[in-house]
Amino acid sequence: MPPIRALVVDDSSAMRRSIVFALQRMGEVVCVEAQDGIEGLKRFVEAQYDIVLTDINMPVMDGLKLISHIRRGSAPNRVPIVVITTESAVEDRTRAMGLGASAYLVKPVQAQQVVEAVRALLRLGGSG
Amino acid sequence: MSPPAKGLSEFVAEANEILDLLGRDLLVLDEQRRSELDPDLVNRIFRGAHSLKGLSGMFGQDAMADLAHAAEEVLDRLRLGKIEPSAPVVDSLVEALDALQALLSEASREGHEGRSAERAKLLANRLSSLASFGPPPSSDELDEIGLPAQIRAVFTEYEEHRLKENVRKGVPLWRVRAAFDLTDFDVGLAKVNDALKPLGEVISTLPSAEPGAGSGIAFDLIFGSKSAAERIHQALIELPAKLAPLSGQPAPAPSPVAEEKAAAEPARKPATTKRHRVSVRPRRPTEAPPPARVELPRLHAEEGPTPTERREPDLSLRSLTQTVRVDIRRLDSLMNAVGELLLIRANVQRLAESALAAGAHAVSKLWGQELSRECRALERKLDELQTGILDARMVPLGQVFDKLARLVRRLAREAGKELDFAVSGGEVELDKLIVEELSDPLMHIIRNAIDHGVELPDERAEHGKPRRGTVSLRAEQRGNHVVIEVSDDGSGLDESRIRQVAVQRGLVVADQAQEMNRRELQNLIFLPGFSTARSVSAISGRGVGLDVVKTNIANLSGIIDVSSEAGRGTTLTLTLPVTLAIIRALMVSVSDRTYAVPLNSVLEIVSVEGSEIRTVERREVFSLRGRTLPFMRLARLFALPERPLSRHFVVVVGLAQERLGLAVDELIGQQDIVIKPLGGKLRHIPGIAGATDLGNRRTVLVLDIGALMEEVISPERRAEFI
Numbered sequence: 001m002p003p004i005r006a007l008v009v010d011d012s013s014a015m016r017r018s019i020v021f022a023l024q025r026m027g028e029v030v031c032v033e034a035q036d037g038i039e040g041l042k043r044f045v046e047a048q049y050d051i052v053l054t055d056i057n058m059p060v061m062d063g064l065k066l067i068s069h070i071r072r073g074s075a076p077n078r079v080p081i082v083v084i085t086t087e088s089a090v091e092d093r094t095r096a097m098g099l100g101a102s103a104y105l106v107k108p109v110q111a112q113q114v115v116e117a118v119r120a121l122l123r124l125g126g127s128g
Numbered sequence: 129m130s131p132p133a134k135g136l137s138e139f140v141a142e143a144n145e146i147l148d149l150l151g152r153d154l155l156v157l158d159e160q161r162r163s164e165l166d167p168d169l170v171n172r173i174f175r176g177a178h179s180l181k182g183l184s185g186m187f188g189q190d191a192m193a194d195l196a197h198a199a200e201e202v203l204d205r206l207r208l209g210k211i212e213p214s215a216p217v218v219d220s221l222v223e224a225l226d227a228l229q230a231l232l233s234e235a236s237r238e239g240h241e242g243r244s245a246e247r248a249k250l251l252a253n254r255l256s257s258l259a260s261f262g263p264p265p266s267s268d269e270l271d272e273i274g275l276p277a278q279i280r281a282v283f284t285e286y287e288e289h290r291l292k293e294n295v296r297k298g299v300p301l302w303r304v305r306a307a308f309d310l311t312d313f314d315v316g317l318a319k320v321n322d323a324l325k326p327l328g329e330v331i332s333t334l335p336s337a338e339p340g341a342g343s344g345i346a347f348d349l350i351f352g353s354k355s356a357a358e359r360i361h362q363a364l365i366e367l368p369a370k371l372a373p374l375s376g377q378p379a380p381a382p383s384p385v386a387e388e389k390a391a392a393e394p395a396r397k398p399a400t401t402k403r404h405r406v407s408v409r410p411r412r413p414t415e416a417p418p419p420a421r422v423e424l425p426r427l428h429a430e431e432g433p434t435p436t437e438r439r440e441p442d443l444s445l446r447s448l449t450q451t452v453r454v455d456i457r458r459l460d461s462l463m464n465a466v467g468e469l470l471l472i473r474a475n476v477q478r479l480a481e482s483a484l485a486a487g488a489h490a491v492s493k494l495w496g497q498e499l500s501r502e503c504r505a506l507e508r509k510l511d512e513l514q515t516g517i518l519d520a521r522m523v524p525l526g527q528v529f530d531k532l533a534r535l536v537r538r539l540a541r542e543a544g545k546e547l548d549f550a551v552s553g554g555e556v557e558l559d560k561l562i563v564e565e566l567s568d569p570l571m572h573i574i575r576n577a578i579d580h581g582v583e584l585p586d587e588r589a590e591h592g593k594p595r596r597g598t599v600s601l602r603a604e605q606r607g608n609h610v611v612i613e614v615s616d617d618g619s620g621l622d623e624s625r626i627r628q629v630a631v632q633r634g635l636v637v638a639d640q641a642q643e644m645n646r647r648e649l650q651n652l653i654f655l656p657g658f659s660t661a662r663s664v665s666a667i668s669g670r671g672v673g674l675d676v677v678k679t680n681i682a683n684l685s686g687i688i689d690v691s692s693e694a695g696r697g698t699t700l701t702l703t704l705p706v707t708l709a710i711i712r713a714l715m716v717s718v719s720d721r722t723y724a725v726p727l728n729s730v731l732e733i734v735s736v737e738g739s740e741i742r743t744v745e746r747r748e749v750f751s752l753r754g755r756t757l758p759f760m761r762l763a764r765l766f767a768l769p770e771r772p773l774s775r776h777f778v779v780v781v782g783l784a785q786e787r788l789g790l791a792v793d794e795l796i797g798q799q800d801i802v803i804k805p806l807g808g809k810l811r812h813i814p815g816i817a818g819a820t821d822l823g824n825r826r827t828v829l830v831l832d833i834g835a836l837m838e839e840v841i842s843p844e845r846r847a848e849f850i
Binding site for chain 1: 314
């Protein structure tokens, strides 16, 4: 199986590291990191990804706008997007899902949850 | 999520960075409190608390997460205009920050949760009660703007609030459509942001579904600004951005109207052309640009500047977030590598020199020249490397200054004193190690200034001074040194009291105390055990005096000096080297052995006649411009055979306020050296700071000036020399 290409967008480097660490449990993963929505978008248009994992509250441009652009931009893209955020309110979840997020995880999040969400979205087997 | 094994240190580093920024921003918030708040600032503080909450939760630091959460709630309401930035709110936030810092330092020691957790819980409760204050003012001005649903869908509550605020204040809203190539849109967008920010508030950056052209990408920036359309236009003139009033405008998402509108725009050009003409018109034809605002004179420091137009300091604050965190251990290993390279250079140099000297054969001479040329190239490269690495170690003093500013706020309140804290030179950079080590001494000096320097408001009024005192902290780079001054406009040092105490405690003999000039007398306050404070407060406490400060500064190869004028105030001046990693040394020879004297402690070199050396109480001294200095023969100190000389080269070294003359046989020259510590049993040899390798396979000992000072000016003899 070719490695999974993941884009991890979060303004906290420790958080990105943790997400990457979780993804690496799944086997070979190529992770590209970005620290805000604009950088995330930049990385996104530069390459193809199998999955995008993004925070919502970030400087410069937030995750909602990143999702919106990926889904409804000039070249709409159906890549699975996992939101990992501390925003736990129902309306935040509804809004993100409404814009096209594929999964919504609330921090603090277990590595297993991330792995399961990604597996489900990529339709991978349980053992990876 | 279970973080990687080394997760904790990473967590601590990042949390620390967030807390530092929060501290800095909260101070600005406190200053702005009585005027209009800068929304970007409040939002940044909110995001800091928010990030910290997420981060702490992730790493199982629940006490921190809970407190950060409580602070975040308050900040959220603050940024949404639901509560006012009252003194209790700001104070609680500052306190929460202190508590978070305490929790973090407990976490970094991996200790169990101590008292800080308890305090954090109380604070969190207090913050929660603050957050529940006040009903949310609600009105939906956004409906009036007729903002399209597509935009509102991606707007956060905060962005909506900012939009409403701008509408409420009658600030014209604009839509700036910026189109870029895919390859560099991040850079382009940053430029547009930089151009707009001085003129107003960028409320939101929306990716636009309509590509700039071809393979490009476009953004709609929702921008609120009171500036005249012409001015915004001017700011954007070099950028691929178009300005249009927001009201009643179509959504950035694809809609037939938008496309039509864009097509009708005469200035539309392919994305390859970076310049677009900007079509401008005010929001309503009747709305003239606002009249120039008249700046009212600022009465108090805390009134702060008005936030409508962004100020310079904001920019410098921002740039700090872009600094790269470098692990000091990594730098240290780089430092070692540089040390090795210097060694190689010196080896090559030696080869070249020997070949040139031997030069009987033309070939070998040629070889020598070539080698020497290589050597010069190597030296240039090394210089670059050295500079680069030293730069990487440099951090702005502002890091410490910000922490101190927070402390001052608290101390002044506790001491019942009114004061302004003026800081300048926070951008001056010093070696990370020095900056870290400086915070305690500076804190102590500032505590002293607040506790013993600045008088109580009533007392100040009696002396015809303004009730508010000023403590200022200034840093300035002078060559290879950084000078930091802490001054207060308080009562100044009481010289007769210093004299009295010094004599009482046997620090000086009464006669000498009378003869001392003012500067010498004032510098007595740095002697161990000296304290003229009549009352012992919670702030300064007992026992820790300025002598500790002096020792700390001396450990950093620094010098401390005091000057004071009765009734006018006191200034303490710290002079520090910019770095400790590679130092420049004066190479001297004593009985054919070479020693290195750190150049930063060398004040001057004089030639002294044998006849000028006198003996006072079994110790040799000499006079330098009327001042008596101890005369130390290095040969004698290290038990080496002494050369009979009629004239001595004397290297006058100074550390803190003390001076000492070192007699040497010869002066060899200056050289950059990397000090390596001596291992094992040799470590504790007095007078030797370490060793350095000069490259010609010769190890040279580096003198420890501080220890030599101690050797000569031992406490019981101090009175003779000062």
